[in-house]
Amino acid sequence: MIKIRKRQDRVGLININQQGFKMEIIKYRTNKDIDILFENEYIAKSKTYDYFKNGKINNPYYKSIFGVGFIGDGEYNSLNSATLYAKWYNMIGRCYSKKVQIKQSSYIGCSVCSEWHNFQNFAKWFNNNIWSEECNVVDKDILIKGNKIYSPDTCILVDININSLFTKCDKSRSDCPIGVHKIKGRITGNNYIAECSMLLNKNNNKRTRYLGVFNTTIEAFNAYKSFKESYIKQVADDYANKYPNFPKRLYGAMYNYEVEITD
Numbered sequence: 001m002i003k004i005r006k007r008q009d010r011v012g013l014i015n016i017n018q019q020g021f022k023m024e025i026i027k028y029r030t031n032k033d034i035d036i037l038f039e040n041e042y043i044a045k046s047k048t049y050d051y052f053k054n055g056k057i058n059n060p061y062y063k064s065i066f067g068v069g070f071i072g073d074g075e076y077n078s079l080n081s082a083t084l085y086a087k088w089y090n091m092i093g094r095c096y097s098k099k100v101q102i103k104q105s106s107y108i109g110c111s112v113c114s115e116w117h118n119f120q121n122f123a124k125w126f127n128n129n130i131w132s133e134e135c136n137v138v139d140k141d142i143l144i145k146g147n148k149i150y151s152p153d154t155c156i157l158v159d160i161n162i163n164s165l166f167t168k169c170d171k172s173r174s175d176c177p178i179g180v181h182k183i184k185g186r187i188t189g190n191n192y193i194a195e196c197s198m199l200l201n202k203n204n205n206k207r208t209r210y211l212g213v214f215n216t217t218i219e220a221f222n223a224y225k226s227f228k229e230s231y232i233k234q235v236a237d238d239y240a241n242k243y244p245n246f247p248k249r250l251y252g253a254m255y256n257y258e259v260e261i262t263d
Helices: 049-053 082-096 098-103 119-128 160-165 217-242 248-256
Strands: 014-016 022-030 033-038 043-047 137-139 156-158 180-182 192-198 207-214
Touching: 022 049, 033 049, 043 049, 082 098, 082 119, 137 160, 156 248, 160 217, 160 248, 180 217, 192 217, 207 217, 217 248
Parallel strands: none
Antiparallel strands: 014 022, 022 033, 033 043, 137 156, 180 192, 192 207
8 A cells, every 4th residue: 555645755655556567656746747667667757646546557568468469668559550559469369369379270389579569669660661552461471481470570561462362271172282173073084173363452352263174183283383473473573563662572572482282
């Protein structure tokens, strides 16, 4: 409990806030203008004594998001940057929420770099790397295939079109390689069809490019691989011509991307 002190004797007063942090008054100008030192050395300035007394001064470095993420001290918050906050929150959740990973098992083993545990750092990176109005997807797999870490070095901003080029649907292809499916009921002859999805747009409309029927899964996959790699290069060229700020490392990653039978 806080002991009643005279106004001029409140410097050094200690309390515990609602997050469980110890806090100490280090400057007391008026009851509506005090500075607080938290045990993690963060200083909250120009707070009120009533909020201190009631434990309502929050520490922005409290790891409130899945025990990992925190808002940090800066210009961004969940209100003035709601869309960015949702992206950051969901990214943290995919990596550290067991409940999320039960539904999305592909994120098991993924992590977020310590720099991005702080929402301020993530928001600054995002805003500094926008190259078009539509590039709002944080992709961790294009620059480094099979990457499991969200970080400034491993991630790139893309739009939904580019993101769709690298999205896999494992549930729909049974035992066949990517881009291949078996013709139902056929026992002999050419049994496997190769197809590739193309041109996903803002309305989520896409078309499928038929690539042929083949006798083996390997033949069908090779047809898909050749077409898909060529198509990704075509898209990279189209974007580079359309957007002056299209990232060079994104362009290079798309041009060097290899489709593998294990995808």
